[in-house]
Amino acid sequence: MLIGVLISGCLWGVSCTQIWYYFRSPRARDDGLLLKALVVLAWLSDTTHQALISHSLYHYTVTIFGNREGLKHNISSLAIQTVVQEFSAFLVQCFYAQRIWKFSEKNVYLAATILPLIFAQLGLVIANTILNYQSLTFTELHLHNQSLTPACVAVTVATDAVLAISMCVLMHRKRSGISGCEDLCSTYDILDKLMLMTLGSGAVTSVCALAILITYVALPNSFVWIALFFLLGRLYINSLFVALNFRSTLRDRYSEEKPLTISVGGRFDRLSSPTSPSTAASNAA
Numbered sequence: 001m002l003i004g005v006l007i008s009g010c011l012w013g014v015s016c017t018q019i020w021y022y023f024r025s026p027r028a029r030d031d032g033l034l035l036k037a038l039v040v041l042a043w044l045s046d047t048t049h050q051a052l053i054s055h056s057l058y059h060y061t062v063t064i065f066g067n068r069e070g071l072k073h074n075i076s077s078l079a080i081q082t083v084v085q086e087f088s089a090f091l092v093q094c095f096y097a098q099r100i101w102k103f104s105e106k107n108v109y110l111a112a113t114i115l116p117l118i119f120a121q122l123g124l125v126i127a128n129t130i131l132n133y134q135s136l137t138f139t140e141l142h143l144h145n146q147s148l149t150p151a152c153v154a155v156t157v158a159t160d161a162v163l164a165i166s167m168c169v170l171m172h173r174k175r176s177g178i179s180g181c182e183d184l185c186s187t188y189d190i191l192d193k194l195m196l197m198t199l200g201s202g203a204v205t206s207v208c209a210l211a212i213l214i215t216y217v218a219l220p221n222s223f224v225w226i227a228l229f230f231l232l233g234r235l236y237i238n239s240l241f242v243a244l245n246f247r248s249t250l251r252d253r254y255s256e257e258k259p260l261t262i263s264v265g266g267r268f269d270r271l272s273s274p275t276s277p278s279t280a281a282s283n284a285a
Contacts, residue, residue, distance in 0.1 A: 004227025005057045011234035012050045018241030019043050027247050038091060039244070045088040046237040052081040053230050072137050079132040085233035086125035089156070089205075092236040093118045095243075096163045103170050110166060117159040124152045142220065153213040156232075157206050164202020205235050 022028050022039060056078040064070035097114050104110050131144040208231060216225040 001057060001060070001223050001226060001230075004223075004230035005053050007227075008050060008053060008230040008234055011231065011238060012046060015043060015046055015234065015237045015241060018238060018245060022241060022244050025245065027244075031244075038095060039240070042088055042091045042237055042240055045084060045091065046233060049081055049084045049088065049233050052077045052084060056081070072139070074132070074135050074138060074141050076133065079129060079135070082132060082229075083125055083129040085229075086122060086129075088233045089236045090118065090122050092240045093121075093159060093163060095240060096167065100163065100166050100170065103167070114159075114162055114166065117155060117162060121152065121155045121159055124148060124155060128152055145216075146220075149216060150213060153209050153216070156209040157213070160202045160206040160209065164206070167202075205232065205239065208232050208235055 019039060028036070056075060059075055059077070060071060097111070097118060100114065101107070101111055128145070128148040131148065132141060135141040135144055208228060212225050212228045212232065215222075215228060219225065
């Protein structure tokens with residue numbers, strides 16, 4: 001638990017830097033109010049989760065120091081942190097689902113595949129949190145988690161994989177369908193970078209969730225899986241902030257060639273050329 005909280009704190013510091021950079025970037029001024037609210041809400045959720053797990057660590061290492069019997073008991077902050085972290089994941093997954101919805105030109109079948117996974121994950125975690133809160137000891141907690149925790153993590157892995165693969169496939173199709181661009185190489189370069197970033201973000205959270213599942217099954221009587229679980233929320237939040245801030249990186253790189261506009265949630269800006277490299281990047285992001 002100690003290692004998980006410390007690394008999680010470091011990643012929380014990274015997310016603070018990311019949100020500071022986001023609101024200082026010119027691109028943030030063009031984003032809609034809803035997207036800005038999502039960014040703030042995600043950061044607040046992340047901060048709340050860090051506070052809860054820090055309180056749990058303080059309780060077990062300082063408040064009840066030397067009390068071995070107290071180490072067997074569950075506390076409310078450790079139980080509640082699960083649903084707080086899931087709320088962060090829910091926000092980020094909805095953000096990516098909205099991008100896929102727009103980029104796929106409102107593909108109903110794709111949405112019907114993604115949304116049930118997102119809400120199933122949310123429902124399982126809420127049910128798990130209720131059972132965790134009712135568990136007075138870690139023995140009871142382990143008994144309650146035997147079925148729900150593996151199911152929650154398995155759905156998380158599936159959801160992240162579907163989101164990442166869907167976005168990459170859509171961008172690859174967009175890349176293959178581009179023709180007649182004056183700066184075709186730049187357009188391909190932009191889409192390739194977007195695909196790598198999307199695939200990397202989905203892979204990181206999926207691998208972390210898979211590691212949680214493996215350690216939970218292999219080491220059920222240890223807290224190794226909890227340490228990894230603490231990190232999962234930070235990875236979600238940082239993937240969101242990286243996706244938003246990556247637009248400014250692309251803008252700076254390609255602005256000298258042609259005006260670049262990448263929209264993720266709010267309104268679209270005016271593009272100087274319908275066939276410019278920025279057109280593909282705008283639709284992809």
